Amino acid sequence: MHSSDWLQLAIYMAALLAITKPMGLYLMQVLDANGRTWLDPVIRPFERLTYRVMGVDRTREHGWKQYTFAMLLFSLVSCVFTYAILRLQHLLPLNPQGLGPLSPDLAFNTAVSFTTNTNWQSYGGEGTMSYLSQMVALTIHNFASAATGIAIAAALVRAIARNSMATLGNFWVDLVRTTYYLLLPLCLVFAVVLVSQGMIQNFNGYTKAKLTEPYTIQVPKLDDKGQPVTTNAPVLVQAPKLDAAGKPVLANGVAVMLDVPKLDEKGQPMTTNLPVMVDQVVDEQVIAQGPMASQVAIKMLGTNGGGFTNANAAHPFENPTPLSNFLQMLSIFAIGSGLTYYLGRMTKNQAHGWSVWGAMMAMFLAGVLVCWWAEARGNSIHQALGLVATDGNMEGKEVRFGIFNSSLFAAITTAASCGAVNAMHDSFTAIGGLVPLFNIELGEVVVGGVGAGLYGMLVFVVLAVFIAGLMVGRTPEYLGKKIGAYEVKMAMLALLVLTLSILGFSAWALVSQWGLAGLNNAGPHGLSEILYAFSSATGNNGSAFAGLTANTPWYNVTLGLAMLIGRFLMIVPIMALAGSLVRKKISPPSAGTFPVSGGTFILLLVGTVLLIGALNFLPALALGPVVEHFLTAQGKLF
Amino acid sequence: MKTFLSELRGAVMVTLALAVVTCGLYPLAVWGIAQVAFRDKANGSLIVEHGVLRGSRLIAQAFIGEKYFHPRPSAAGANGYDATSSGGSNFGPTSQKLNDAIKDRIATYRTENGLKEGTPVPADAVTASASGLDPHISPANAELQIARVAKARNLPVAKVRELVAANTATADFSIFGDAGVNVLELNLTLDRL
Numbered sequence: 095m096h097s098s099d100w101l102q103l104a105i106y107m108a109a110l111l112a113i114t115k116p117m118g119l120y121l122m123q124v125l126d127a128n129g130r131t132w133l134d135p136v137i138r139p140f141e142r143l144t145y146r147v148m149g150v151d152r153t154r155e156h157g158w159k160q161y162t163f164a165m166l167l168f169s170l171v172s173c174v175f176t177y178a179i180l181r182l183q184h185l186l187p188l189n190p191q192g193l194g195p196l197s198p199d200l201a202f203n204t205a206v207s208f209t210t211n212t213n214w215q216s217y218g219g220e221g222t223m224s225y226l227s228q229m230v231a232l233t234i235h236n237f238a239s240a241a242t243g244i245a246i247a248a249a250l251v252r253a254i255a256r257n258s259m260a261t262l263g264n265f266w267v268d269l270v271r272t273t274y275y276l277l278l279p280l281c282l283v284f285a286v287v288l289v290s291q292g293m294i295q296n297f298n299g300y301t302k303a304k305l306t307e308p309y310t311i312q313v314p315k316l317d318d319k320g321q322p323v324t325t326n327a328p329v330l331v332q333a334p335k336l337d338a339a340g341k342p343v344l345a346n347g348v349a350v351m352l353d354v355p356k357l358d359e360k361g362q363p364m365t366t367n368l369p370v371m372v373d374q375v376v377d378e379q380v381i382a383q384g385p386m387a388s389q390v391a392i393k394m395l396g397t398n399g400g401g402f403t404n405a406n407a408a409h410p411f412e413n414p415t416p417l418s419n420f421l422q423m424l425s426i427f428a429i430g431s432g433l434t435y436y437l438g439r440m441t442k443n444q445a446h447g448w449s450v451w452g453a454m455m456a457m458f459l460a461g462v463l464v465c466w467w468a469e470a471r472g473n474s475i476h477q478a479l480g481l482v483a484t485d486g487n488m489e490g491k492e493v494r495f496g497i498f499n500s501s502l503f504a505a506i507t508t509a510a511s512c513g514a515v516n517a518m519h520d521s522f523t524a525i526g527g528l529v530p531l532f533n534i535e536l537g538e539v540v541v542g543g544v545g546a547g548l549y550g551m552l553v554f555v556v557l558a559v560f561i562a563g564l565m566v567g568r569t570p571e572y573l574g575k576k577i578g579a580y581e582v583k584m585a586m587l588a589l590l591v592l593t594l595s596i597l598g599f600s601a602w603a604l605v606s607q608w609g610l611a612g613l614n615n616a617g618p619h620g621l622s623e624i625l626y627a628f629s630s631a632t633g634n635n636g637s638a639f640a641g642l643t644a645n646t647p648w649y650n651v652t653l654g655l656a657m658l659i660g661r662f663l664m665i666v667p668i669m670a671l672a673g674s675l676v677r678k679k680i681s682p683p684s685a686g687t688f689p690v691s692g693g694t695f696i697l698l699l700v701g702t703v704l705l706i707g708a709l710n711f712l713p714a715l716a717l718g719p720v721v722e723h724f725l726t727a728q729g730k731l732f
Numbered sequence: 733m734k735t736f737l738s739e740l741r742g743a744v745m746v747t748l749a750l751a752v753v754t755c756g757l758y759p760l761a762v763w764g765i766a767q768v769a770f771r772d773k774a775n776g777s778l779i780v781e782h783g784v785l786r787g788s789r790l791i792a793q794a795f796i797g798e799k800y801f802h803p804r805p806s807a808a809g810a811n812g813y814d815a816t817s818s819g820g821s822n823f824g825p826t827s828q829k830l831n832d833a834i835k836d837r838i839a840t841y842r843t844e845n846g847l848k849e850g851t852p853v854p855a856d857a858v859t860a861s862a863s864g865l866d867p868h869i870s871p872a873n874a875e876l877q878i879a880r881v882a883k884a885r886n887l888p889v890a891k892v893r894e895l896v897a898a899n900t901a902t903a904d905f906s907i908f909g910d911a912g913v914n915v916l917e918l919n920l921t922l923d924r925l
Contacts, residue, residue: 102907140753148745149738164739171743175751221817230755234747237754266742273750278758285762286769292790295759295766295774300816303787307795313810381788381815383776387766388759405808405818408862411776415901416909472855473825480838482872485855489830490820492803492861493868494901496910500862517862518820521830619824641822688749712808715778722826731828 095470099498103462106502107419107455110427112628114451117428118435124275125248125436127152127267137274144270155261158673161249164668165242165282169209169662172238177205179231189224190299201587203650208235210545210661211243213400213513213636214653216645219346221404222681225297225384232400233389240396240429241272243545246665247433250549253672254573255440257680262672276429277396285391285423292414295387300380307685308377314369322369329356329364344672386411394425397543399513399636407503407516408492416494419516423503426512430541433548441573445691450551453699458509458540461529466501468526475729487526490518492523493533501526508533513636520614520623520639524726527639528719531626534633535715536707537592540596543634551703556585556671556689558702571687574680593710595632595659600625600650600714608648614641617732627653632660779920787916791815792897795919798844799884801869801877801896803915804856805837808864821860845880859878868912871900885922895921 123129131137137582145152156164179186180201184194196204200216207214208231208535218224223232245268314322330353334342342349355363386402390412393400403409413419431451438447470486477483486497490699495503500517507514508530519530533540539551556572563570570577603609603624613620623639630637631653636645644653689695766774777789787793792803794813806812807821823830837858842851854873874896882892899918903909 098903098907105907144737144746144749147749148742150742160735164742167739168746171740172747172750175747206738229759230751233755233759234751238747238750266746269746270749273754282758282761286765289766289770289774292777294776295763297763298775301776301778301785301788303785303793305793306786306916306923307793307797307800309794309796323920376794376811379787379791379793379813379815381776381791383817385759385763387774388762391762392754403818403835403863405820405863405865408820409818410792410863410865410867411788414777414790415904417904420904420908465895475825476834476855476859479835480853481834481855481858482852485870487821488855489834489859490862491859492863492866493856493870493912494866494909499909512889515862518822520822520824521820523825527824614822615824615827617826619826622824629882637844639822639824640819641824682827701919726825730826731831732826 095466095497096498098477099466102498103502109424110431113424113428114431116437117432118439118447120276121432121436122439124271125244125268126632127264127271129271131275133279134277141270141274144274145266148266150264150266152264152267154263157260158249158262158669158676161262161265162669165246165665166662168238168265168269169242172234173205173209175233176208176235177201178228180204183227184688186226188226188297191224193222193224199647199650200645203654204232205254206657207636208232208398209239210402210634210657211235211239211396211398211511211546212631212634212661213398214631214638214657215400215404215636216650216653226476228402229385229388233392235576236389236392236396236398236400237273237277238269240277240392240398240544241269243543244272244276244429244433245269245545246668247548250552250668250672251437251440254552254575255442256676258678259676262676275397277392281388284395284421285387286420287587288418289387291418292411293387293390293418294383294411295385296383296384297385300382303379303381305377305379308375310373310375312371313374315372322710325366325368325370327366329366329661330354331356342562344591390422391425393514394422394512395544396427397510397512399507400516407514408518410492413516416687419495419503422514423506426506426510426514427541429544430510430539430547432572437548443573443691446573449466449691449695450555450699453696453703454551456696456700457536457703458505461509461533461540462502462505465505465522465526465529466498468523468529469497469501472522473523473604473726475726475731478729487521487523490521490626505533507637508635509538509540509542511538511546511633511635512629514639518640519626519637520641525717527622528715530637531622531629531719532707532711532715534629534635535596535711536703537589538633538635539703546634550641550664553588553668553671554703554706556581557706558695558699559688559690561702562698566686566688571681572643573690574683575675575678576681581671584667584674587667588605588671589614589706591663591667592632592660595656596625596629597710597714599628599632599656602677603628603652603679606648612643612646612649614643615732617730618718618722619714619732622722625714625718628656631656634660779916781920786920788815789914789917790867791916792861793916794865797916798880799876800919800922801881801913801915802844804866804869805833805858805860806864807860813863815865818863818865820862820864845876845877867914867916868901869915871896871913873912874913874918881922887925892922
């Protein structure tokens with residue numbers, strides 16, 4: 095934990111603080127149907143045109159049911175759109191590698207994954223997806239799912255801010271304005287900056303480079319039909335040599351052994367089926383190319399996280415320099431952080447907005463420090479083999495990022511529901527890997543996904559004021575609105591659905607053949623891999639303990655369901671909560687009102703989040719990363 | 733029913749509108765600007781020598797000979813350094829396979845570079861990177877390989893050390909990230925001598 099790393103952390107926090115207010119003020123204009131921005135002269139005509147082809151009256155507002163219905167319908171239509179492209183990519187243009195169609199389960203998983211802002215990658219980017227699939231089928235959701243999340247957050251904030259009203263805004267207007275005025279302009283600038291750092295943006299076919307030093311590898315020999323050739327040698331086992339009478343032959347009192355063919359159950363001799371290997375000289379390197387920067391910019395700003403390449407933001411093209419890494423980390427939190435300012439501004443209680451931000455940052459920094467400490471400390475098993483101990487745990491990390499920037503990225507990408515990775519979480523130390531996992535399981539309310547983080551956190555705020563109300567024996571109030579049984583029920587429903595999905599699916603996978611077949615690691619780390627997968631899917635995060643082979647029909651379907659549950663079964667109760675809150679009268683604060691700003695509130699809010707997270711997930715975590723930590727210390731291997 | 737149809741129309745049309753704008757106009761605009769302003773970078777920072785493409789400055793290649801600096805171990809693709817199949821080993825902290833691999837790599841590294849038994853080996857030299865294409869090694873790792881390369885090429889150690897320094901990317905603005913030595917560029921520089 096070097097001093098230069100502390101400086102980088104300080105700069106990151108300062109930069110985040112600095113952009114929060116400007117972002118919040120800009121959001122005020124974007125999320126107001128009559129808002130004004132300096133981009134109006136360019137974008138306004140396109141916005142109007144879009145409403146016209148959609149047949150939308152931008153002045154008409156929706157109640158909670160209509161708003162939710164529009165959101166669900168849009169998600170369904172755009173999900174089907176993506177599924178169709180993935181299944182038909184071999185017939186569509188922009189496929190220079192001639193990649194085939196995705197299987198139905200993989201296409202379902204991927205379409206759901208991007209629709210729900212999860213961007214879980216069951217597919218391997220550069221080997222599965224044509225440029226068209228990347229550019230259209232996936233990128234559209236990077237924008238749309240981000241805009242949808244922001245729209246839902248805006249609707250909930252309006253519900254809190256409005257006094258005795260019935261409507262929450264117009265979903266179509268929120269969707270279009272967020273995409274056109276917020277995401278597109280930011281991404282355009284950001285993508286160009288990323289290219290300046292070395293990120294690629296082209297439509298070239300994959301490039302072939304001539305190696306300086308050709309080398310030889312062993313590959314399976316293929317026959318004329320392209321099928322692997324296998325050995326056909328008989329399998330031999332040792333058996334005692336028998337004499338004519340059927341008695342074992344002894345030499346010096348020991349049975350003489352013979353090699354005999356091994357027989358299978360039917361009494362037939364068994365043969366080995368090993369592939370025949372032949373030498374192949376590798377003298378070129380094929381380098382994947384593509385329109386990457388435009389997709390990466392939105393994958394970060396929209397907290398989507400789906401990588402253009404399999405290695406995601408660890409790939410040198412996808413994150414070429416430490417500076418590009420810093421900007422990507424900042425962009426993950428940018429909009430979510432600005433939304434807390436938007437909350438304060440809308441509710442005319444800026445101290446409340448900053449207090450929510452403060453609670454998020456307290457939990458975020460705790461996670462960063464623990465993860466960083468664990469990774470810098472390294473793995474004692476490997477150090478005993480003769481590694482430089484101060485280098486920390488470098489397995490699955492890149493030199494240009496080092497321990498600190500890999501740990502910081504891991505904490506950010508899981509605090510937000512981004513899911514991009516610049517290091518392989520699967521290879522983190524036990525405690526270093528626990529932090530991203532726990533971050534996701536807390537509900538990704540530490541800044542969180544764009545929009546999703548804020549509406550998730552507001553659910554906890556409702557619970558926190560409810561608990562505070564119970565403690566002092568008064569009717570709970572949130573910013574002048576009375577919190578009743580209905581609101582608390584909806585809040586609890588939104589939270590319990592997540593827990594049920596994560597723990598339920600994990601438990602199922604852990605006792606099933608299909609679940610255990612995908613494991614890359616044995617022992618407690620295997621449990622962590624499965625737990626991480628369903629946490630990530632339900633939390634709409636998308637990062638992974640990537641060793642798990644999840645591209646199987648069982649995993650693709652169960653993970654797809656977990657993503658749908660985590661997204662939509664959470665949003666519906668939250669919208670019901672919004673529908674109830676918006677109708678309530680705002681009563682002026684009295685002497686007994688629990689203040690929703692300041693240290694006590696932050697403490698109570700953090701306490702509520704941690705308490706619910708801990709109660710739900712500590713038992714599972716104890717069996718995974720915690721046990722693994724102690725086994726690592728003892729040098730136990732699996 | 734009427735509301736449903738009008739909402740459905742909205743959903744379908746906005747999907748198409750977003751497809752045109754965010755998937756057509758936007759990436760093409762970025763492509764246009766990138767190809768004009770940062771042509772080399774946008775096409776993969778390729779190294780071309782005498783009309784032959786030698787690789788990308790950002791992508792690691794395999795080097796095993798004693799006259800070359802060696803990159804980090806790679807788990808990309810079946811045989812490593814596969815720039816169409818990036819990724820890490822994904823072995824966890826208590827993995828037997830990872831433990832065995834690191835043990836072997838440490839032994840090989842010490843033998844290759846003439847290090848005494850028990851010399852601590854830089855972690856990056858014996859662990860697989862996240863992408864499998866990490867173009868860099870740590871300066872400490874490069875330092876331990878200098879003597880071997882200098883001997884194999886009959887060059888003064890000081891000269892090789894100078895080239896290592898010239899191919900080291902320091903932290904951006906001296907603040908962000910960690911320093912790294914670009915292995916491919918360094919090896920190509922050595923070959924040009």
